[in-house]
Amino acid sequence: MxxxxxxxxxxxxxxxxxxxxxxxxxHIEDGEFLVLVGPSGCGKSTSLRMLAxxxxxNAGRILIGDRDVTDVQPKDRDIAMVFQNYALxxxxxxxxxxxFALKIAGTPKAEIRQRxxxxxxxxxxxxxxxxxxxxLSGGQRQRVAMGxxxxxxxxxxxxxEPLSNLDAKLRVQTRTQIASLQRRLGVTTVxxxxxxxxxxxxxxxxxxxxxxxxxxxxxxxxxxxxPANVFVAGFIGSPAMNIGTFDVVDGAAKIGSTSVPLEAxxxxxxTDADGGKVTVGFRPESLDVVPAGTPGxxxxxxxxxxxxxxxxxxxxxxxxxxxxxxxxxxxQVIVRVAPGSVNKGDVxxxxxxxxxxxxxxxxxxxxxxxxxxxxEAPAA
Amino acid sequence: MENxxxxxAKPDSALLDLPWKIPLEDWPDEVLAALPRGISRHTxxxxxxxxxxxAVKETRDHYAFREYDLLRRLGKxxxxxxxxxxxxxxxxxxxxxxxxxxxxxxxxxxxxxYRAVFSQSLxxxxxxxxxxxLAVLLVRLHLIGFYxxxxxxxxxxxxxxxxxxxxYLVDAETGDLHRELTDGQRAxxxxxxxxxxxxxxxxxxxxxxxxxGVDLVGIGDTLVERYNELWxxxxxxxSFPAEERWRVDDRIRKLNDLGFDVDELSIVTDLDxxxxxxxxKVVDAGHHSRRLLRLTGLDVQDNQARRLLNDLDAWAxxxxxxxxxxxxxxxxxxxxxxxxxxxxxxxxxxxKLDPAQLFHEILEHRWYMAQRESRDVPMPEAAREYAxxxxxxxxxxxxxxxxxxxxxxxxxLNETPSDDDTVEAAAIQQIEAEDAxxxxxxxxxxxxxxxxxxxRSAFQR
Numbered sequence: 026m027x028x029x030x031x032x033x034x035x036x037x038x039x040x041x042x043x044x045x046x047x048x049x050x051x052h053i054e055d056g057e058f059l060v061l062v063g064p065s066g067c068g069k070s071t072s073l074r075m076l077a078x079x080x081x082x083n084a085g086r087i088l089i090g091d092r093d094v095t096d097v098q099p100k101d102r103d104i105a106m107v108f109q110n111y112a113l114x115x116x117x118x119x120x121x122x123x124x125f126a127l128k129i130a131g132t133p134k135a136e137i138r139q140r141x142x143x144x145x146x147x148x149x150x151x152x153x154x155x156x157x158x159x160x161l162s163g164g165q166r167q168r169v170a171m172g173x174x175x176x177x178x179x180x181x182x183x184x185x186e187p188l189s190n191l192d193a194k195l196r197v198q199t200r201t202q203i204a205s206l207q208r209r210l211g212v213t214t215v216x217x218x219x220x221x222x223x224x225x226x227x228x229x230x231x232x233x234x235x236x237x238x239x240x241x242x243x244x245x246x247x248x249x250x251x252p253a254n255v256f257v258a259g260f261i262g263s264p265a266m267n268i269g270t271f272d273v274v275d276g277a278a279k280i281g282s283t284s285v286p287l288e289a290x291x292x293x294x295x296t297d298a299d300g301g302k303v304t305v306g307f308r309p310e311s312l313d314v315v316p317a318g319t320p321g322x323x324x325x326x327x328x329x330x331x332x333x334x335x336x337x338x339x340x341x342x343x344x345x346x347x348x349x350x351x352x353x354x355x356x357q358v359i360v361r362v363a364p365g366s367v368n369k370g371d372v373x374x375x376x377x378x379x380x381x382x383x384x385x386x387x388x389x390x391x392x393x394x395x396x397x398x399x400x401e402a403p404a405a
Numbered sequence: 406m407e408n409x410x411x412x413x414a415k416p417d418s419a420l421l422d423l424p425w426k427i428p429l430e431d432w433p434d435e436v437l438a439a440l441p442r443g444i445s446r447h448t449x450x451x452x453x454x455x456x457x458x459x460a461v462k463e464t465r466d467h468y469a470f471r472e473y474d475l476l477r478r479l480g481k482x483x484x485x486x487x488x489x490x491x492x493x494x495x496x497x498x499x500x501x502x503x504x505x506x507x508x509x510x511x512x513x514x515x516x517x518x519y520r521a522v523f524s525q526s527l528x529x530x531x532x533x534x535x536x537x538x539l540a541v542l543l544v545r546l547h548l549i550g551f552y553x554x555x556x557x558x559x560x561x562x563x564x565x566x567x568x569x570x571x572x573y574l575v576d577a578e579t580g581d582l583h584r585e586l587t588d589g590q591r592a593x594x595x596x597x598x599x600x601x602x603x604x605x606x607x608x609x610x611x612x613x614x615x616x617x618g619v620d621l622v623g624i625g626d627t628l629v630e631r632y633n634e635l636w637x638x639x640x641x642x643x644s645f646p647a648e649e650r651w652r653v654d655d656r657i658r659k660l661n662d663l664g665f666d667v668d669e670l671s672i673v674t675d676l677d678x679x680x681x682x683x684x685x686k687v688v689d690a691g692h693h694s695r696r697l698l699r700l701t702g703l704d705v706q707d708n709q710a711r712r713l714l715n716d717l718d719a720w721a722x723x724x725x726x727x728x729x730x731x732x733x734x735x736x737x738x739x740x741x742x743x744x745x746x747x748x749x750x751x752x753x754x755x756x757k758l759d760p761a762q763l764f765h766e767i768l769e770h771r772w773y774m775a776q777r778e779s780r781d782v783p784m785p786e787a788a789r790e791y792a793x794x795x796x797x798x799x800x801x802x803x804x805x806x807x808x809x810x811x812x813x814x815x816x817x818l819n820e821t822p823s824d825d826d827t828v829e830a831a832a833i834q835q836i837e838a839e840d841a842x843x844x845x846x847x848x849x850x851x852x853x854x855x856x857x858x859x860x861r862s863a864f865q866r
Contacts, residue, residue, distance in 0.1 A: 080590075099589050116608045
């Protein structure tokens with residue numbers, strides 16, 4: 026087991042000018058489950074492949090433990106790409122399916138059996154070891170595929186969108202298994218996904234990338250409650266955060282006909298480049314429904330109400346200025362409301378809960394710290 | 406709800422006749438040409454559509470379009486691979502429940518899955534011929550910048566190519582086309598190929614298809630050796646004193662012998678012109694097949710072409726045609742030797758092998774006859790005896806889909822879980838019964854796939 030360090034690691038593909046991964050600095054602790062997440066083309070898979078030795082590192086270096094592996098062949102890095110090859114061999118027993126790579130490497134038989142048995146115990150496969158894979162359920166077959174990587178006892182597990190070609194049922198099942206298995210084994214794991222829900226539910230820490238640049242790295246709670254910039258704010262969380270850019274008048278953001286007060290230190294942090302504007306974000310659950318006319322409140326007209334049982338989400342528009350706010354890819358405002366309390370076409374008044382507005386520079390998109398940023402973030 | 410949609414370069418309305426409303430694994434027998442065998446992570450079925458055989462695979466949207474696109478690009482780059490026909494999206498059953506996207510590829514006529522080649526028992530010589538073919542394919546893929554990501558015998562189809570095999574890429578799902586590959590990508594592909602091949606051989610061993618004492622790891626290692634030899638021959642930089650210029654021609658001839666044409670060769674001399682460095686920059690496989698195509702219009706595999714070109718040379722010498730134009734001699738050889746030989750094989754047997762392979766095997770048979778009878782044997786006579794004694798007993802390889810006994814059901818990792826112990830017991834029994842049946846068939850000698858073994862038994866009679 027080992028730490029993993031990206032030290033100013035850069036990858037420029039031949040024939041391109043802009044780096045696919047630009048000076049990535051990231052230190053992953055021994056035993057940590059780190060998720061690389063971001064939209065397509067952000068550099069997450071390239072980063073993983075640099076660690077795997079599949080992509081050249083054009084500048085900077087990569088370390089596993091204290092060992093500089095920048096120029097080491099993939100097979101000599103002591104890593105395992107899990108799920109890379111998940112064909113199971115029909116004539117071989119489950120034990121042989123798990124241990125055959127060790128047999129190729131010339132590991133003594135008794136040691137292979139011992140390692141396979143240990144892995145089987147962790148994977149709940151002990152009673153199936155002498156059966157053929159045909160006799161296993163879909164989930165058990167997935168575990169045999171994981172067992173193949175485990176018996177090799179690598180320093181680091183690498184997983185590149187391992188769930189993307191599974192059907193929905195098996196995806197959720199396997200996601201839970203991978204996360205709990207990783208915690209039991211304690212092997213440093215780097216996991217790539219484009220799905221922020223997967224990232225939030227699986228990772229000890231999450232690294233968000235965009236355009237080859239690391240945007241922020243932190244625990245799921247930190248990413249959720251203190252996004253470092255507008256991109257992370259909009260990317261993490263589902264339904265997405267409501268975000269808009271507004272004029273600053275007398276220390277407050279003018280949202281429609283109302284004023285949402287900003288903290289003094291946030292106003293002080295504005296520069297000429299911001300041009301008197303500020304970007305404000307608030308999550309769907311950060312709003313309270315209040316009577317019309319409440320100071321700082323704004324009116325929202327409901328286009329659609331989605332009832333999820335315990336929660337309902339209202340999708341609508343700011344009454345005064347329909348284009349001012351958006352959430353994710355939609356141009357709508359999203360508000361969590363009590364189920365049954367609002368219907369399509371209703372107009373409700375909401376205020377942002379105290380301390381739950383996220384404020385960013387309109388020019389750079391960087392977070393402008395408020396008083397709450399210094400205290401420990403509440404769990405998401 | 407989305408409607409059924411067919412994306413295809415050359416749409417065929419007959420595709421609409423297939424039962425897209427039914428999950429692929431439940432397709433009725435009457436549309437199926439055969440069940441696939443071997444190991445796959447998705448449901449795959451072979452269907453007969455008019456006079457064609459198609460392979461249909463269920464997968465997720467994104468992957469289907471990606472693979473369709475990759476296979477088309479590989480085809481345009483003249484890489485031997487299956488031809489993608491269509492992607493079928495918007496499938497739903499009668500209750501409106503969505504079904505997975507399908508990718509449809511054309512079945513490669515006369516191709517053999519590795520399990521069919523080995524189903525009687527693994528001959529180390531046959532194994533190394535398959536490995537050679539796979540090494541050539543992997544080098545060709547790497548030269549154009551294709552990273553495979555899951556190289557294995559199961560993801561390859563083999564076509565007979567005279568005494569050798571030619572390998573075709575079947576599954577491009579994990580692949581990626583890059584501008585050029587890094588050494589790490591090549592090394593990883595090679596290492597994975599080695600591991601997968603040895604795993605597949607272990608599986609044959611576990612199924613009882615391998616004689617004891619065969620060095621399976623050694624067979625896997627030959628892939629790495631063959632790959633490295635070929636890669637070096639095709640790409641390495643060679644330095645020599647300026648006066649040894651013949652080495653430029655020599656290098657080109659060596660590459661031709663390996664079946665490659667040199668499209669671009671970089672020649673660099675040092676400042677005082679004392680040493681020369683050469684390195685092939687662009688090489689194209691198919692040196693012999695291109696030449697044969699130009700001369701005769703026959704479009705065949707490279708080793709088959711080499712064999713036919715040798716026969717053409719021998720024919721020209723025997724008929725004292727050395728002075729005539731190559732094109733005219735080739736035309737006469739085609740009309741007076743090649744065509745009559747093929748025609749001498751009864752019509753109903755002729756379609757079991759492709760014509761070039763048939764001609765190659767008749768040439769081989771003529772050699773055995775000549776040895777046996779110590780005389781010159783005319784081709785039509787060799788053809789008739791070959792057809793009667795050997796070809797008659799061989800399976801039809803035009804659409805051999807791997808549905809041979811001994812190949813157990815596909816193992817899919819994403820199929821619906823079932824923890825039922827009775828199902829397990831039944832499945833195990835089924836596998837064991839199938840294996841036993843295969844072994845019995847082997848001992849009885851009723852399984853004939855590999856021509857060489859059949860030939861031996863024909864002569865013993």
